[in-house]
Amino acid sequence: MLRTKVLSLVARSGPSRLMSTATKLTTVEVNDKTGIATLTMCRAPVNGLNLELLKDLKTSIDEIESNKSRGLILTSSNATIFSAGLDIMEMYNPEKERIRAFWTQLQEVWLSLYGSSVPTAAAINGHSPAGGCLLATSCEYRVMLPKFTIGLNETQLGIVAPKWFMSSFLSVLPQRQAERALNQGRMFSTEEALQIGLIDETATSKEEAVEKCAAFLGTFARVNPLARALTKQQFRAADLQQLENERKDDLEKFLFFINQPAVQKGLGIYLEGLKKKAKK
Numbered sequence: 001m002l003r004t005k006v007l008s009l010v011a012r013s014g015p016s017r018l019m020s021t022a023t024k025l026t027t028v029e030v031n032d033k034t035g036i037a038t039l040t041m042c043r044a045p046v047n048g049l050n051l052e053l054l055k056d057l058k059t060s061i062d063e064i065e066s067n068k069s070r071g072l073i074l075t076s077s078n079a080t081i082f083s084a085g086l087d088i089m090e091m092y093n094p095e096k097e098r099i100r101a102f103w104t105q106l107q108e109v110w111l112s113l114y115g116s117s118v119p120t121a122a123a124i125n126g127h128s129p130a131g132g133c134l135l136a137t138s139c140e141y142r143v144m145l146p147k148f149t150i151g152l153n154e155t156q157l158g159i160v161a162p163k164w165f166m167s168s169f170l171s172v173l174p175q176r177q178a179e180r181a182l183n184q185g186r187m188f189s190t191e192e193a194l195q196i197g198l199i200d201e202t203a204t205s206k207e208e209a210v211e212k213c214a215a216f217l218g219t220f221a222r223v224n225p226l227a228r229a230l231t232k233q234q235f236r237a238a239d240l241q242q243l244e245n246e247r248k249d250d251l252e253k254f255l256f257f258i259n260q261p262a263v264q265k266g267l268g269i270y271l272e273g274l275k276k277k278a279k280k
């Protein structure tokens with residue numbers, strides 16, 4: 001049996017939390033044999049990306065980057081949900097300072113994941129709408145379990161995916177298909193996602209998905225790591241630079257948009273619908 005070590009065993013504040021991981025909403029396990037790190041999101045109930053989960057994701061990605069892991073596999077501890085995307089509660093009736101920190105942290109996570117020098121793959125073991133799809137498409141390879149859905153459904157919520165969400169999507173799909181899917185806010189079934197190329201493979205269990213991701217990451221074993229990382233970064237440099245250049249504007253644009261009464265009303269109705277569905 002492979003020995004794995006759990007990174008981040010130091011508590012964030014004080015010895016009383018020594019038993020928990022430093023990044024409480026994510027865990028990182030490094031396979032000693034392959035050097036591949038598995039980064040697991042574990043925020044109940046649906047891995048909604050709130051400020052704290054985003055901070056933990058950023059910390060974990062940085063940790064994996066600095067530990068010179070051979071690869072990063074992103075997955076979820078939830079059996080049916082990879083990530084429900086951005087936590088809508090962060091955007092509904094937002095608190096002024098927190099929403100700024102929230103969006104800034106999302107930018108940080110995208111810059112680190114999309115721009116990671118470590119090869120990345122997503123084991124999509126559940127539904128992956130919007131921000132979940134952003135995380136998955138920021139990785140270099142995707143393996144998904146059957147009977148789930150993935151896509152950028154923002155227009156269905158009456159909101160607009162920013163340019164950098166589109167960049168990740170466009171790094172996977174041809175422009176014509178990406179544009180149509182985004183305009184429709186289309187969610188793809190696993191089978192449809194495979195057919196269109198939004199995912200690379202399917203797997204019948206999370207373990208198999210992780211194995212297939214590891215096999216993909218293993219294809220780089222004999223490639224010079226620096227040459228590989230620089231090549232990847234050259235492909236992604238323009239997208240990354242664009243957000244770096246426009247970070248402040250992007251934040252202000254988001255704040256302006258999200259605070260529009262019509263947008264708030266739409267989010268409220270959407271949330272209400274989610275809650276009603278959950279109660280059934």
Ligand SMILES: CCCCCCC/C=C/C(=O)SCCNC(=O)CCNC(=O)[C@H](O)C(C)(C)COP(=O)(O)OP(=O)(O)OC[C@H]1O[C@@H](n2cnc3c(N)ncnc32)[C@H](O)[C@@H]1OP(=O)(O)O
Binds near residue numbers: 045046087130161258
């Ligand atoms: C310039 C401006 C730019 C603005 C851009 C903003 C870009 C936005 C990106 C986003 O990511 S927006 C979020 C989009 N996400 C969704 O639309 C997903 C919605 N959720 C679902 O479809 C389903 O919940 C699910 C993920 C398929 C899971 O279904 P399941 O049946 O397993 O669980 P539920 O009973 O539906 O949910 C349980 C529980 O969780 C709450 N919840 C679900 N998703 C979210 C969410 N994204 N944020 C906050 N809360 C969420 C749901 O309401 C239930 O809550 P309770 O009723 O139990 O309290």
